[in-house]
Amino acid sequence: MIENDVTAKLRLRSPHEEDAKAIWELIKDTKVLDLNSAYSYLLLSKYFSDTCVVAEIESKVIGFISAFSPPHKPEVIFIWQVAVDEAFRRRKLGLKMLKHLLNRGSCNKTQFLEITITPSNKAAESLYRKLAAELKTNCELFTCFP
Numbered sequence: 464m465i466e467n468d469v470t471a472k473l474r475l476r477s478p479h480e481e482d483a484k485a486i487w488e489l490i491k492d493t494k495v496l497d498l499n500s501a502y503s504y505l506l507l508s509k510y511f512s513d514t515c516v517v518a519e520i521e522s523k524v525i526g527f528i529s530a531f532s533p534p535h536k537p538e539v540i541f542i543w544q545v546a547v548d549e550a551f552r553r554r555k556l557g558l559k560m561l562k563h564l565l566n567r568g569s570c571n572k573t574q575f576l577e578i579t580i581t582p583s584n585k586a587a588e589s590l591y592r593k594l595a596a597e598l599k600t601n602c603e604l605f606t607c608f609p
Contacts, residue, residue, distance in 0.1 A: 473556075475563040478508035478517045478527070485524040486517070486546075493546050495584070504529075513569035514540060516560045518547075525551045528560050538574040540564070545590065557590045558597070565598075579607055 478486065483505035491498050507515050511531045518526030525548040530540050547556045564570060576594075580587040588604070595602035 472520045473559075474519050475560060476517055476519070477512040478515050479512070480505060480509050482517055482524060483508050486527045489524055489527055489546050489548060490544065492549070496544050496546055507531075513567065514564065516564050518551075518556055518560055520551075524548075526556050526560055528557075528564060530564065532573075533577075537572050540570060540573050540576050542576055542578045545587065558593055561590070561594050562597075 483501060486504040486508065487498070487501040490496050490504070507529050511529070514530040514532060516526070516528040516530075517524055527544070527546045529543040531543070533539055533541055542561075545557045545560065565573060576591075578587075578591055580591075592602050
């Protein structure tokens, strides 16, 4: 599939409850991210859909962002997981999903992103540095959970 085909068919949207199984399978198949219970992805899809993103092509879930606004911090979006199907990696899909999320009305008060990544996950670090560069802002890294 050529890049223009992928971009033309790509749909970014909020998750629905019926996406939970496909999201769980996507996370499992990454073999990199911590796999949470299928129930947790159901809860994210139902109660946090305004801050989560599904990427799909022809009804197949190929990407997912789980995120939420912490209680008492409406200016913060905490990014929990960013997953991209292996066949669609290195096409800036993670970056597209993050920008889509930040452009939603539900994120119009967002001033900061908080993210936790393992030090060995250089792909995630690169993703957030690219986002910061595109947004012309800072990306600060520090140890959160020693």
